[in-house]
Amino acid sequence: MTVTSHRLYRPGSSPAHRVPAEVKIVCAVLTVFAVVATPRELFWPFGCYALGLVALWRWASIPLRWIGPRLLIELPFVVLAVLLPFAAGEPRTTFLGLSLSTTGLSAAWGIVAKGTIGVGVSLTLAATTSVRELPGGLTRLRVPGMIVTIVVLMLRYVDVLLEEAARMRLARISRGDDPRTLRQAGATARGAGTLFLRSYERGERVHLAMLSRGFDGSVPNFGTLPATRTQWLLGCVPAAAAICVCLTAWVLR
Numbered sequence: 001m002t003v004t005s006h007r008l009y010r011p012g013s014s015p016a017h018r019v020p021a022e023v024k025i026v027c028a029v030l031t032v033f034a035v036v037a038t039p040r041e042l043f044w045p046f047g048c049y050a051l052g053l054v055a056l057w058r059w060a061s062i063p064l065r066w067i068g069p070r071l072l073i074e075l076p077f078v079v080l081a082v083l084l085p086f087a088a089g090e091p092r093t094t095f096l097g098l099s100l101s102t103t104g105l106s107a108a109w110g111i112v113a114k115g116t117i118g119v120g121v122s123l124t125l126a127a128t129t130s131v132r133e134l135p136g137g138l139t140r141l142r143v144p145g146m147i148v149t150i151v152v153l154m155l156r157y158v159d160v161l162l163e164e165a166a167r168m169r170l171a172r173i174s175r176g177d178d179p180r181t182l183r184q185a186g187a188t189a190r191g192a193g194t195l196f197l198r199s200y201e202r203g204e205r206v207h208l209a210m211l212s213r214g215f216d217g218s219v220p221n222f223g224t225l226p227a228t229r230t231q232w233l234l235g236c237v238p239a240a241a242a243i244c245v246c247l248t249a250w251v252l253r
Helices: 021-037 044-059 064-087 102-128 134-140 145-174 182-212 229-235 237-252
Strands: 092-095 098-101
Touching: 021 102, 021 134, 021 229, 021 237, 044 064, 044 102, 044 237, 064 098, 064 102, 098 102, 134 145, 145 182, 229 237
Parallel strands: none
Antiparallel strands: 092 098
16 A cells, blocks of 8 residues: 555546645535535525535546445434434424424434535545645644644554454454354454554554654655645635535525
C-alpha cells in the first residue's frame, strides 16, 4: 500500500481531483451544515441536494456503481429511522393498516435524507482527495498539528489493522473455531483485546521510528501550494449553492 492510497480514494484527473484539499474540506463542511440546517418538513430542498450531488459525481468522474455500495455505511441509521414511526407518540396516522406516528415519520425522513446527502458529500471528498494531500490541506486550515498527525496516521493504518484482524480471524477458523456461534463470544473478546494490544504496540514502534527520523510534531505538506483566490471561489460553488437552497427553504417554509 502506498501513502497516497486508501479504500475510499478513487484516482483520477478530473477538475474535482485538482482542487486543493483545503478548499474541498471547507466546501464539504459548509455543505453538510447547510443540509443539516434544512427544514425536514420540506422535500424539494433534498431533491436539489441529490441532483447537485449526482452532477458533482459526473463532474468528478465518479460512477454511481462505485458510490452506491459505499452508501450502505449508513444502513444502521436507516434501520433506526424505520423504527421511529412505530416508537414515537401522538399524533398518529394510518398507512396500509399500520398506525404510524407523524412525528416519527418526519424524524425518519430527516434522518434518511440528511444522512444520505451527508454520506454522499463525505464520500465525494474522500474519493477525490488522497491521503498525501490531507496534511497540507489541514495545516493550511490552521488545524493543530497533533490532530493532523492523528487523522493522517488513522487513515494510513486503518487498513493495516483491518488486515491484521482478518489474519487473526483466518487463524482461528483454520484451528476449528466458528466465530459465528455464541459459545465463541469469549474467544472473540480475547481476539479483540489482542488486536488492541498489537495496535498499541505498533503505534509505539511507529512513533519511535518517526522520532528517530526527525519528527517534530508537524506533518509536511509535500510542497503543495496553497489555494489561490480563484480556486477558493470556484471550489466553494457547491457549498454556496447548498447554502442558498437552505436559506430559500427557510424563507418558503
